[in-house]
Amino acid sequence: MKRRPVESSALASVGYDAATGVLEIEFTSGEVYRYFAVPPSAHRGLLAADSRGRFFRDCIRERYPTERVPRR
Secondary structure (H helix, E strand, C coil): CCCEECCCCCEEEEEEECCCCEEEEEECCCCEEEECCCCHHHHHHHHHCCCHHHHHHHHCCCCCCEEEECCC
16 A cells, blocks of 8 residues: 655554555554554544644544554
């Protein structure tokens, strides 16, 4: 999945596949996680948030099924 860089102290890049509802987030630590069944409104909210890290913590983390993407 193609991710785009974002300005955030916690998140490095974000990708989203609207067809499958998969949100992929790369954190500044280098770890990448996929979140499943994420509605488009949550993706839009994340990109529009003043604090993307806070939005992630409050509205995405622990709300959607997730998996860690192994490093290549």
